[in-house]
Amino acid sequence: MSLGHRDVAAPEKRRVAGRALRSRPATRRAHRLRTTAWLYLLPGFAFYGAFSLWPLIETFQYSFYKWDGITAAKWVGLKNYIKIFTSEDALSTFAHAFTFILFYAAIPVVVGLVIVGVMTRVRIRLLGLLRTVLFIPQILAMVVVAVAWRWIYAESGPINAALEAIGLDSWTRAWLGDFKTALPAVGLIGTWVMYGLCMVLFIGGSQKIPRDLYEAAKLDGAGPFQEFMAVTLPGLRGEISVALILTVTAALRNFDIVWNTTSGGPGNATLIPSYLIFEGAFVTRQVGYAAAASVVLTTLILLLTGGIQALLRQRK
């Protein structure tokens, strides 16, 4: 985000530099300033390089080897990648990850927008309390969330009890253990976790939208829906972009909820890429394969988040 800020300031800087052409000492000072600035960045960059960039490069390197993590590795070229793109199981994990985008990103954003749309028309009492309550899922440890939902979805859990109470006995099932319902059931946990975040972001954003825009829309005779489309939605463009990037990333690298609810089952119904990566790196000790899967997943996340930013960038 800081980079974005720099871009906004860029034309300003060029103007300063342009003026500087006329006075040489100023150039030197500017030059020295710039060098000093880089020096300040150095410690941060060293950490970033050592703990983020270097492991990333190493992972990329591992992806071309067959390696158990301990003994000598063997160069296998693109074999690990070929294995990912030709294995039905591996490809299905990416399909599941895309399904999770629906539950982790699309639904939470829509729900968040609807709530904000309503709020711009209707005054909600105890907004602060509501915001806190809805944000709680974000703060809880995912393991806690997963254990709680495992109980909610269990054969003897509250969902089935409620269904039985209203006579829908035939609908009851072990929701996480059923081939048809496991994926949506896990997905809905993600929806529950994520929509609070989206809502808080959107409420924050909507408070920045000038009230006179709403008044103008009303004067022009806009109904609630038109008002939402013409004022609220465009006003939240930046927030929607941030929310989508966070939630899409969370959907694709989702691990803890699946790990603690279904372990990828039943069958392969909820198997996801990060599970394959973890399993390869720590359980079956196919480090090269796991690294290749990580590279594919990282690339996918970068492409998608990049795409979202390109689509939703602020036009001036």
Next chain:
Amino acid sequence: MAPFTSSIRTFTTSKGTSVNTKKHRRRVLTALVSTALIAGLTASCAPGSKSEDAPPGSEPAAPVEPSDGAAQDGGAGDFSNITAPVTPKDVAAYGDITLSVWADAGEETVLEKLVPLFEEQYPNVTVEVTYKGWDDLMETVINALDSNNPPDVANSNQGFAMMGIEVKAGLIRPMDDFRAAYGMSEGLPESGWETMTWNPDGSEWGSGTLYAIGGATQPQGLFYNRAKLEELGLEPPESIGDLDAALKAASEAGELPIMLGNTDQYPLGSHVFGIVNDMYADPAAINAWLAGAEGATFDTPGTREALTKLKEWGESGYFGEGYNGRSLDDAVAAYAKGEGVFFLGGSFNGAKISAESPDGFGYALLKATSGDYATTGTLGTPWTISSKSKVPGAAIAFLGMLTSKDFAQVYADEGRLPVADLGGVTPTGSLQESMLVAAHQLFEGGDFIGFLDWASPTMQRELGTNAQELLAGQIDVDTFVANVQGNWEEFQEERKE
């Protein structure tokens, strides 16, 4: 995220577009250069290459190999090939030392009793035990053994993904001398030891050098609820035929025949199916397949019969409903509280069940269709000694005490089945008594069959998912067999590369 923020944004100035394009071009160039750099790096130095110059298995070299048996590490002797049990005097020569142990959390109750006893008898040793949950331990112990500060004693697991790598990398000490010196040969089936023997490069198991020992045997078997059997008017089953009839009777009486919790895709595909498979398939054939023998196959008439039986049980509702949504822990707890007639699983579940009701349940091994006792099991979670240990004498003494006859009763008190002195211990209740009987039957005339998930590093999940799909009617026995054999063949090919 950062690169996108700046490269995608366009400037609003009139020259904006060109600035952006130029910037973009520079970025592409940077990307190309860094890619080339990374590629160069990638090719230059292989991960794990430190052991590349040494042939596999030779790197570790037992660190304690004084040529003349001379004193080392503060005066202790040479323990690289012991011929008699290590004595407190031998260990005292180390001076004050710390013995580091990494153990499965399931061993905690037993080790808590052992450590004070050990420290009393070996006063110069302080034992530091790190307990980890099973999965956590399996994920970290190899790296710990590979580090410069490895645990001296550690739990391991059979199979290529654990012991295979430890042997190949030379991380653990051969234990044949230990077995001989401590007299652990008598009265124990050879099949129990074979699962811990490996060839020098860790690519085959079943014969060769022993690399681990076990403390308490863990056969897979059948738990039964005594009260429920009585209600149903049934005797404890002795064979797979008896069990089949009992399941039918239980189901007809409206009881849940088998309690199962399988959210983790375990134990249906590996342990439960394993027990059924042991009933129909030839033990030697299964073990050969597990060990990766040339030409071995999962596709045998016995295994097909076992799969058909498992499917039939599932279709008859013998596992009840919702077992894929229930965790194994919850299932064991529910069973101990009286839900379900039978439970198929390892003897290690006995501790939990007997804690709830020491006399309410029984345990039995089943006679296979061949008429012999055969079941999946081992001589216990393998205990290994680091080949880099600076105090191997203390490590040996520690495991010697753990597996001694004097210590056997402690295992028994915790509801477990000690490998040493199985016949001499006093059971905690009738459940354990029946478990001791079962273990005896196995030691005397039965066969240990390996766990099916040892066959390949990914076999646990392969079996787990396929079993769920088989019982859900999504695949048939043919597909199950083809998938599992396919996984095996793929791994065999990788292994030979």
